[in-house]
Amino acid sequence: MKHKLTSLAAAVGLVSALAATHAAWAAPPATGLTSAAVDAYLDKTMESTGLPGMSVVVTHRGEIVHAGGYGRESDGEPVTARTPMRVASVSKSFTAMAVMTLVDDGRISLDEPVARQLPEFRMADRRAAGITVRQLLNQTSGLSDTTVDIGATQAATSLAGYVSALGTGTLAADPGTRWEYCNVNYDVAARLVEVAGGRSFGDYMEQRVFGPLGMTGSAVGDRVVRPSEGFNSVYGAWVARPELPGFRDGGAGGVVTNAADMGRWLINQTGGGERLVTPESLRTMHTPSTVRDYGMGWGEESVGGTRLLVHSGNLFTYTAVEAIAPDTGYGFAVMTNGAALHDDTYDVLTGLVAMSRGGTPDVPGGGRQTFELVLGLIALAAAGLGALGVLRSRRWASGRAGSPGRRIGLRLASVLLPVALFAGYPWLISFLMNGRTVTWEQLTYFAAPMTITFAVVAAAGAATAAMRLARLRSVVSTR
Known part of the structure; x- marks a missing residue:
């Protein structure tokens, strides 16, 4: 952090x-x-x-x-x-600084509701009218990825549009009662800087934060400084x-x-x-x-x-x-x-x-390689087991041709479980990340090794189950 x-x-x-x-x-x-x-x-x-x-x-x-x-x-x-x-989120400390320059100037009040200082900030939850600027910056506003349309905010082309996209959202908690990390807090704060500062957020940062510090290689967004x-x-x-x-x-x-x-x-x-x-x-x-x-x-x-x-x-x-x-x-x-x-x-x-502190540092390394090696081995093992399951599907079908349908279903459930989990993969990861919104596209980036491994496991299960059912139908029809 x-x-x-x-x-x-x-x-x-x-x-x-x-x-x-x-x-x-x-x-x-x-x-x-x-x-x-x-x-x-x-x-x-x-x-x-x-x-x-x-x-x-x-x-x-x-x-x-x-x-x-x-x-x-x-x-x-x-x-x-x-x-x-x-x-990325290191930006939040810079945004807080921009807000505090306006607090010192008397143009923003930390403990007054945001809605009074930014009238365009409206949500489908009456409690939002009580969110203060301090609560935005402390991440205690009650805003949450789980209760606002994150997809709509990410499609915005301006901070004004971003704030407008929050109109259908609600709060996950009363303001000031619970901490929850949510990027929306700081994007709303940036819009407040625009309005109170009388210029775009990027221009304000350049003129009141980056410029005075001599940070000539810094900017908001990548239009001015492009990595x-x-x-x-x-x-x-x-x-x-x-x-x-x-x-x-x-x-x-x-x-x-x-x-x-x-x-x-x-x-x-x-x-x-x-x-x-x-x-x-x-x-x-x-x-x-x-x-x-x-x-x-x-x-x-x-x-x-x-x-x-x-x-x-x-x-x-x-x-x-x-x-x-x-x-x-x-x-x-x-x-x-x-x-x-x-x-x-x-x-x-x-x-x-x-x-x-005068100590000897541990040289980091190996964590990424080890973790991804394990994931790679799991993917290879899953592919091998999937191929084996397909090859042995006739034998499996022959041994279960007379079994009740319920028992056959239970037998297939074990190989189809990874398929079901993979279908809900983004939602599962969102749950594990305390409700942070995660999309399929995002999971193909830094999580790519885990996503590929999960897909291979699911594909192996699906192929095994499909071939077993096909063989079972063939065996039953010949009897």
Whole structure:
């Protein structure tokens, strides 16, 4: 769950780094965490994880300790500290910042209902009239993937259209009573920024957030800053794919940025660099609600004994995580141009946190490969068993020709169960993800190995059942 450098030395380091794949700024902090040590760790990480490309930045108070790029883009170009990366839900912390600038300006009130400040926000649930801006940002509004038309929102071409698509939706809980992660919260917040800020959300972010921090390689959506295609892991092999179409101009997941820019952002979030909001507003963003350990675009957790504010982000071909350690002043961001069933970015973050404490990091790797190897073996076994079932179908039919139909049905049910489960695959995954909306198309991206394996198991069951029934009919008709 994701700055303007003020010193001359940092600025000189930034300029020199732009031409290099592995970039580093500033003197090492007192803990001894050096750019060279981080670079060596990340080189090992790239080798052990097999990631296609990764960009990383580590900051300490007002300085960038290390920022670099590793691996390659889909067009074969090396990843650098300036390579654009989609950061998905890490965007939420940026959206919260945009809202808080308007709170400081007196144009948005955190504890007034959204509907009073954004009259176009209407839902088919009277309780929605009481949702406050704070509840949107804390994810305690009662909005849920299970009670709004997510398909309609993703088909929107503007934030105004997005909010309009919520008109038939309802709430899953009374506002302020339950935490539920829902992207709608932050896209509504982005529309509020547009209305209160008097310009498009992307323009507001550029002028009030990215611009003041010197984040010249960052934008909302991909019209201004366009990343290359990302990758999906398919049984261990990285396959380049265009990002899945959808609404990406909002506040829930639309930010495109890079390691150098994220360094400036992390410095700002730890109290350094150019000030965007008052210290009180920054503390408000970082303070969890009374319902859950989640503030405004930041979740709170402990990693290796270090208290972190963290936010991760997952699209269908990109993955990212950001974290700050308020007690030590460190900031971290890890971004990859690949998405798989196993997320390596958090493992890399954990290693960097250990290094910041003076410890020896575990080199991540093997989780993705092992998991996908197991799935591949299951698919091969299922294909083999399906072929065996087809070949032995005559023998099976001969042994059951005189059996009652109910018993035959029960015998076939075991091989048809995977078919039934596969038919409801998206709904099953949605259930396991606490109601988050999942579509068939989405399941062909980072979940591709699991989807293929499930399909092979279902196909093996269907082929076996079909051949058994055909053989049984043939046997019965000849008697």
